[in-house]
Amino acid sequence: MHTEKSYSWRKRLLPIHQWSGLLISWLLFVIFLGGTLSVFHRELDLWFKPELPHIHSSLNIQRDTQAGINYLQQHAPQATRWQINYPSTRQPFIELSWSQNNKQHQALIDAQQPVETPRATQGGNFFVELHHELHYLPPKFVYFFLTLVAVLALVTLLSGVISYRRIFTDFFLFRRAKQQRWFDLHRLLALLPLPFYLMIIYSGLVILGIHGVMMYGAAAKYPQMGQFYENLGFFRMPARGELTQRPLNSVDSYLQQGMLYFPEQDFRLISINNPNTTVAKLTLVANKEHQLSRFAEFQIYDLTNGKLLTNKQGYGWGEDLFGATIALHTAIFADYPILWLYFLGGLAGCAMIASGTFLWVNKRLMKQTSTRNIWWVDRLNLSVILGFPLSCLGYFYANRLLPVGLLERADWEIHCLFLSWLAIILWTFFSSPSITIKWKFLLRVGAVFLFLLPVTDIWVGHPIWQNIYQQDGVYLSIELMAWLLASCCILAANKIKMER
Amino acid sequence: MHKIFSSKAFILGLRLTFGILGGYLLAALISMFLALLIPHPINGILLGMLVSLLCYPLVLLWLLASPKLGNSIKYLTALIVILAICTKLIS
Numbered sequence: 231m232h233t234e235k236s237y238s239w240r241k242r243l244l245p246i247h248q249w250s251g252l253l254i255s256w257l258l259f260v261i262f263l264g265g266t267l268s269v270f271h272r273e274l275d276l277w278f279k280p281e282l283p284h285i286h287s288s289l290n291i292q293r294d295t296q297a298g299i300n301y302l303q304q305h306a307p308q309a310t311r312w313q314i315n316y317p318s319t320r321q322p323f324i325e326l327s328w329s330q331n332n333k334q335h336q337a338l339i340d341a342q343q344p345v346e347t348p349r350a351t352q353g354g355n356f357f358v359e360l361h362h363e364l365h366y367l368p369p370k371f372v373y374f375f376l377t378l379v380a381v382l383a384l385v386t387l388l389s390g391v392i393s394y395r396r397i398f399t400d401f402f403l404f405r406r407a408k409q410q411r412w413f414d415l416h417r418l419l420a421l422l423p424l425p426f427y428l429m430i431i432y433s434g435l436v437i438l439g440i441h442g443v444m445m446y447g448a449a450a451k452y453p454q455m456g457q458f459y460e461n462l463g464f465f466r467m468p469a470r471g472e473l474t475q476r477p478l479n480s481v482d483s484y485l486q487q488g489m490l491y492f493p494e495q496d497f498r499l500i501s502i503n504n505p506n507t508t509v510a511k512l513t514l515v516a517n518k519e520h521q522l523s524r525f526a527e528f529q530i531y532d533l534t535n536g537k538l539l540t541n542k543q544g545y546g547w548g549e550d551l552f553g554a555t556i557a558l559h560t561a562i563f564a565d566y567p568i569l570w571l572y573f574l575g576g577l578a579g580c581a582m583i584a585s586g587t588f589l590w591v592n593k594r595l596m597k598q599t600s601t602r603n604i605w606w607v608d609r610l611n612l613s614v615i616l617g618f619p620l621s622c623l624g625y626f627y628a629n630r631l632l633p634v635g636l637l638e639r640a641d642w643e644i645h646c647l648f649l650s651w652l653a654i655i656l657w658t659f660f661s662s663p664s665i666t667i668k669w670k671f672l673l674r675v676g677a678v679f680l681f682l683l684p685v686t687d688i689w690v691g692h693p694i695w696q697n698i699y700q701q702d703g704v705y706l707s708i709e710l711m712a713w714l715l716a717s718c719c720i721l722a723a724n725k726i727k728m729e730r
Numbered sequence: 731m732h733k734i735f736s737s738k739a740f741i742l743g744l745r746l747t748f749g750i751l752g753g754y755l756l757a758a759l760i761s762m763f764l765a766l767l768i769p770h771p772i773n774g775i776l777l778g779m780l781v782s783l784l785c786y787p788l789v790l791l792w793l794l795a796s797p798k799l800g801n802s803i804k805y806l807t808a809l810i811v812i813l814a815i816c817t818k819l820i821s
Binding site for chain 1: 761772774779780782784
């Protein structure tokens with residue numbers, strides 16, 4: 231009786247796994263790929279700004295703060311908020327960001343040469359934005375929509391694990407027959423990093439929750455939501471409005487005072503809300519690099535009268551648990567080996583989604599049913615699973631090929647990505663060759679562009695021989711990865727048989 | 731008309747709608763309930779969020795896979811009503 235019951239549960243879960251998986255697969259693939267690339271967003275920033283000096287200054291809090299404030303005074307005196315992130319092992323430059331006219335701006339400078347590179351770009355940050363805001367769409371809507379996608383992704387994962395009965399006994403089974411081959415690959419890619427997928431999707435859901443999707447608890451307890459965010463360390467600033475101007479005081483004494491409080495005597499970042507006004511506030515955030523928490527100790531000073539307004543030292547268990555969940559998703563604690571594991575986990579996720587959609591098509595092809603559905607799924611697979619990574623490559627090329635002085639250059643780099651994706655989608659849906667020929671063609675195009683990507687580094691003054699000589703890990707990793715992927719594309723193009 | 735209401739797609743749509751909306755409502759109530767139950771100004775809110783977002787996909791999975799949709803909707807409604815009353819009582 232018990233076996234029958236569990237069998238019927240499994241039987242019911244299988245179509246849920248197949249259909250909910252298919253429904254979200256293409257969007258989930260884009261989100262997974264965006265997330266995978268944003269694991270190395272700081273390193274990609276360096277590649278996207280080749281004019282940054284190769285030799286950079288070592289960390290010096292006082293000097294770096296002064297260089298950052300000087301730059302911001304010159305370029306964004308009217309901003310509502312300034313933030314200065316200090317150099318770290320992953321990002322050897324001072325990262326400045328500011329909010330002006332409801333837009334976020336960012337610059338990387340070196341303390342010895344405090345000038346921004348002429349190449350306006352969003353760099354690796356674009357992938358972070360794509361991953362959780364999907365670009366072009368209103369963020370509020372996207373957060374709710376992504377919550378639904380994340381919930382369906384968890385449903386798909388759980389239903390897949392439960393519905394397959396011999397999941398552990400067949401773990402290392404690998405068969406050669408076409409349909410079974412895709413199935414075995416899909417199962418292996420799903421099971422091996424399963425804890426990673428569960429962790430990354432659930433923690434992503436929690437991040438969406440704090441962005442407003444599940445804030446009912448806070449709304450029940452705090453009449454002013456801003457107070458909750460401030461208690462947490464998410465610093466919300468007041469609207470600029472009509473504020474009285476006042477020159478900014480030196481922040482040196484606050485830095486020295488802050489160093490006495492923090493055990494490591496080190497800061498990750500400082501921020502100034504409403505700079506150059508009578509309500510200017512300075513926030514010092516302690517450096518908690520390599521600790522599994524999103525939250526760090528912080529102090530807030532009133533820059534007008536020098537009073538210490540908040541001195542947050544230590545967090546409760548709820549904040550620690552929550553902070554650890556967010557840190558697990560964003561990997562802010564991780565060093566390079568862990569970051570590479572995140573990257574590989576993300577790639578495995580993309581491959582799992584792709585193999586799932588191929589399996590869906592192959593199963594129906596073998597049964598020779600629903601040809602109309604197959605036509606659509608086939609083309610969507612090609613335009614997303616191969617088309618989207620190729621258009622990401624277009625973004626890399628746009629960074630190198632667009633004129634440096636182009637107006638709104640950073641936006642145009644992103645437009646290039648979406649325009650090239652649109653072109654691929656139109657070609658996929660409206661051109662006459664068979665789907666197999668299209669796969670082969672796009673794989674070969676991808677291989678050529680990937681192979682030539684390191685060549686573009688030559689005309690921005692970073693030829694591969696120089697990168698080897700200078701042991702530039704960022705450039706070498708991207709160049710080698712491009713060639714590795716180019717080889718994979720050629721192999722895949724040669725492997726595809728003219729079956730359909 | 732009868733054909734439409736008894737079709738697989740309609741039933742699946744119904745399950746999805748109840749799962750998504752009912753699950754969200756239940757999750758929202760759990761987060762409010764735990765936030766109000768735990769006196770700490772932050773811990774309860776964060777724990778409520780963690781627990782509610784864990785429950786949401788499970789409720790959706792339950793509604794999608796349950797053998798009798800009517801029964802599941804009944805239990806879900808009962809859960810929502812009980813939680814709403816408890817939340818109101820402690821607020």
